[in-house]
Structures are given as structure tokens and as C-alpha cells.
Amino acid sequence: MTNRTPSPDTVMRLINGYWATGILAASATHSLFTHLESGAGTAAELADRARISERGAQTLLDGLLAVGLVELSEGRYRNSAEASAYLVDDKPASLAGFARLKLTHMGSLADLAEVVRVGGPVANPVVEVANNPHWEGIVTAIAAQSLPAATIAAEVLGLAGAGEISVLDVGGGSGVYSGIWLEANPAARATQLDWAPINEIARRLLTERGVADRFTTVDGDFHHTDFGTDAFDVAVYSHIAHQEGPESNIEVFTRLRQALRPGGTLVVNDYIVDDDRGGPAFPLIFASEMLLKSKRGSTWRRRDYQEWLVKAGFTDISFHSAPPATLVIAR
Structure with a gap:
């Protein structure tokens, strides 16, 4: 039986965990989850509705896909079930405001x-x-x-x-x-x-x-x-x-x-x-x-x-x- 060398992936993900907070908070700030919920499904469509750069929209979509908050199918993105329930603005259980707030708290971790x-x-x-x-x-x-x-x-x-x-x-x-x-x-x-x-x-x-x-x-x-x-x-x-x-x-x-x-x-x-x-x-x-x-x-x-x-x-x-x-x- 051979011992498998452990992967550094988990450690790297945790070391850079603040990226997830930043990506989530930035997406909530620009209401990306709300726009996805209403049918925008590409970086170009999101950029147009959110009035942000297409490069920025694609970067956020990449990050959201990596952390499991959006799904990709046939070139179009949509909210995950969790994002739909808890990150769309104006839904009763929306935590989008809390996500924006936590971005301001990150400095205290130092x-x-x-x-x-x-x-x-x-x-x-x-x-x-x-x-x-x-x-x-x-x-x-x-x-x-x-x-x-x-x-x-x-x-x-x-x-x-x-x-x-x-x-x-x-x-x-x-x-x-x-x-x-x-x-x-x-x-x-x-x-x-x-x-x-x-x-x-x-x-x-x-x-x-x-x-x-x-x-x-x-x-x-x-x-x-x-x-x-x-x-x-x-x-x-x-x-x-x-x-x-x-x-x-x-x-x-x-x-x-x-x-x-x-x-x-x-x-x-x-x-x-x-x-x-x-x-x-x-x-x-x-x-x-x-x-x-x-x-x-x-x-x-x-x-x-x-x-x-x-x-x-x-x-x-x-x-x-x-x-x-x-x-x-x-x-």
C-alpha cells in the first residue's frame, strides 16, 4: 500500500479564504445575484445591468463558480439554490446586506x-x-x-x-x-x-x-x-x-x-x-x-x-x- 502525498489545495484555499469574502461582498454590492435571478446569464449581460466592467463581471462569476454560489450550463450562469434563497436583494431571508457589511470587518482579523x-x-x-x-x-x-x-x-x-x-x-x-x-x-x-x-x-x-x-x-x-x-x-x-x-x-x-x-x-x-x-x-x-x-x-x-x-x-x-x-x- 502506497501513501498518497497530500494535496496543498485545501490549505491554499483556506490561506486565501478572504478572497471568498471579497468576491461575495463585491457581488452583493453590485446586486449580481439579483440580476442573475432576473435572467442575466453572461458577463456581458451582468455588466450591462449592474453598470460594471465586463472584465469585472467575468472575474466575479469565475469566483462565484469556484465557491459554489453560481452554476454554469451551456455558457450561461445562474444562481445556486443557496444564492437564490439568501443573496437576492429584497427577499425576506436575504443576507446580501450582511455580506456587504462583513467586507468592512475583514481588517480586524489582522x-x-x-x-x-x-x-x-x-x-x-x-x-x-x-x-x-x-x-x-x-x-x-x-x-x-x-x-x-x-x-x-x-x-x-x-x-x-x-x-x-x-x-x-x-x-x-x-x-x-x-x-x-x-x-x-x-x-x-x-x-x-x-x-x-x-x-x-x-x-x-x-x-x-x-x-x-x-x-x-x-x-x-x-x-x-x-x-x-x-x-x-x-x-x-x-x-x-x-x-x-x-x-x-x-x-x-x-x-x-x-x-x-x-x-x-x-x-x-x-x-x-x-x-x-x-x-x-x-x-x-x-x-x-x-x-x-x-x-x-x-x-x-x-x-x-x-x-x-x-x-x-x-x-x-x-x-x-x-x-x-x-x-x-x-x-
């Missing part, structure tokens, strides 16, 4: 080696403050990430037929959970706790959905704002636990348990890794983002959430797949 050495951020970009103008871009860009999880949670909880329920969304951002759930249940009402500039964005987006009359906002920081007692039937804590340390998560879960009425439900959505940290792939990679940008955050294990929620007073805890995230339902 600090990763030093961040790994010291165990946390080496720069101090103050982003987690209420008056940062970046919220307008980031809140709307990341909203689509929660759309699948919010939809799955509504189905798991049977919210459409739940009648007159009251929802608390802590750090709700764009209000995507409230928007989807209020559309599904015309008798439900929702309250979002977040910073004032973010709540303003959420109110605008829920007005566009036609459900703002049943949506209330509370301006404040969830670390310090009282959630109330026996006030809500459902509470949401989505994509926040990864930026907090264990003690903070236990403290917030405990206050959320107090805010729920008897029989109430907490919905947690986040990038959660297996107990042995063997997967899934995306949450494992996302841990680097938390090392770069937070002092205590990480992608936490299932058993971490289980332990924290039990300490907070929950007894019935289940996990549900919502790729690339995981939903935790606690009662």
Missing part, C-alpha cells in the same frame, strides 16, 4: 494572532454603545439571520393559535421576532427592550409590516433594566448569550424566569456548539469573532445553556436545530 496571545481584544473600538451610528447598518443587515429561527420557534410553540399572549424581546434589534410572531398571531402583543436608536429602527420596520400598533418599545440596557414579574407569556433572548460570560447569562436568565407568567416560555437563539466542541462548523469558527470583539463572550456548549437555565429556575429545556444556529426552548 489582530487575531495578538488577540489569541492575550486572550481578548487588543483594540478598544467602542461599538456597544447606544449612540453608535453603525446600528442603522448592522441591525438591518443581520435581521435576516434570525428569520428562520423566529419562524421555527413560532411553529414549535404554536404561537399562531396561542391567542392573547404577551411577548418580551430582550435586545430585539430589528424586531424580527416580534414582526413574524405578530403577523402570525393577530391577538398577540410584543414589547422590545433595546437602546433607543435601535428601537427606532425596529418601530420603522414593524410599521412597514403593519403590526406596529401591537408593538411597544422600552429604551434601556438589558443589564440594568427591570423586566418585571409575571408579566409575559414568552420571552426572547436571541444572539446575545454569545457576547456575555456565564455569570451574566445566568443573571439575565434568572430575571427572565421571574418576568414570565406561570407556564411561560423562554426562547434562546444562538450559535451553540456540541458538548465536546466537535461541531457544528459555523459556531466553532464564530468563537474567533467573540475573542476579537468581546471580553467574556464565546460560542457556548449545549450543557452550558442547560446548566445556566436550570440555575435560573427552568426545568423543561429542549434544543431545536435552526442552522446555523440552535433554538433553546425553556419552561
Whole structure:
């Protein structure tokens, strides 16, 4: 039996992985996926519709073909199923805005080696403050990430037929959970706790959905704002636990348990890794983002959430797949 010499292809692809981010972001910036969806199928056609150079259009098509986001047949290109679902502008689950946003974050990776050495951020970009103008871009860009999880949670909880329920969304951002759930249940009402500039964005987006009359906002920081007692039937804590340390998560879960009425439900959505940290792939990679940008955050294990929620007073805890995230339902 002969030993095959390993190929450098995978290593080379990973070393140059930033190319994929750049190609995807540039394609989203020029709405190539939208133009492909509407029938443009050659570099010349895309260049004409996007008002870019034909050479540039062909280069992007080559790159998109290499990373599997377009397909080529008889000289014409078309979106892959994933690109069609998640990169066409104005589709509900479109991540095109998020792709454009991530291009601006690439420079921070240059600090990763030093961040790994010291165990946390080496720069101090103050982003987690209420008056940062970046919220307008980031809140709307990341909203689509929660759309699948919010939809799955509504189905798991049977919210459409739940009648007159009251929802608390802590750090709700764009209000995507409230928007989807209020559309599904015309008798439900929702309250979002977040910073004032973010709540303003959420109110605008829920007005566009036609459900703002049943949506209330509370301006404040969830670390310090009282959630109330026996006030809500459902509470949401989505994509926040990864930026907090264990003690903070236990403290917030405990206050959320107090805010729920008897029989109430907490919905947690986040990038959660297996107990042995063997997967899934995306949450494992996302841990680097938390090392770069937070002092205590990480992608936490299932058993971490289980332990924290039990300490907070929950007894019935289940996990549900919502790729690339995981939903935790606690009662």
C-alpha cells in the first residue's frame, strides 16, 4: 500500500479564504445575484445591468463558480439554490446586506494572532454603545439571520393559535421576532427592550409590516433594566448569550424566569456548539469573532445553556436545530 502525498489545495484555499469574502461582498454590492435571478446569464449581460466592467463581471462569476454560489450550463450562469434563497436583494431571508457589511470587518482579523496571545481584544473600538451610528447598518443587515429561527420557534410553540399572549424581546434589534410572531398571531402583543436608536429602527420596520400598533418599545440596557414579574407569556433572548460570560447569562436568565407568567416560555437563539466542541462548523469558527470583539463572550456548549437555565429556575429545556444556529426552548 502506497501513501498518497497530500494535496496543498485545501490549505491554499483556506490561506486565501478572504478572497471568498471579497468576491461575495463585491457581488452583493453590485446586486449580481439579483440580476442573475432576473435572467442575466453572461458577463456581458451582468455588466450591462449592474453598470460594471465586463472584465469585472467575468472575474466575479469565475469566483462565484469556484465557491459554489453560481452554476454554469451551456455558457450561461445562474444562481445556486443557496444564492437564490439568501443573496437576492429584497427577499425576506436575504443576507446580501450582511455580506456587504462583513467586507468592512475583514481588517480586524489582522489582530487575531495578538488577540489569541492575550486572550481578548487588543483594540478598544467602542461599538456597544447606544449612540453608535453603525446600528442603522448592522441591525438591518443581520435581521435576516434570525428569520428562520423566529419562524421555527413560532411553529414549535404554536404561537399562531396561542391567542392573547404577551411577548418580551430582550435586545430585539430589528424586531424580527416580534414582526413574524405578530403577523402570525393577530391577538398577540410584543414589547422590545433595546437602546433607543435601535428601537427606532425596529418601530420603522414593524410599521412597514403593519403590526406596529401591537408593538411597544422600552429604551434601556438589558443589564440594568427591570423586566418585571409575571408579566409575559414568552420571552426572547436571541444572539446575545454569545457576547456575555456565564455569570451574566445566568443573571439575565434568572430575571427572565421571574418576568414570565406561570407556564411561560423562554426562547434562546444562538450559535451553540456540541458538548465536546466537535461541531457544528459555523459556531466553532464564530468563537474567533467573540475573542476579537468581546471580553467574556464565546460560542457556548449545549450543557452550558442547560446548566445556566436550570440555575435560573427552568426545568423543561429542549434544543431545536435552526442552522446555523440552535433554538433553546425553556419552561
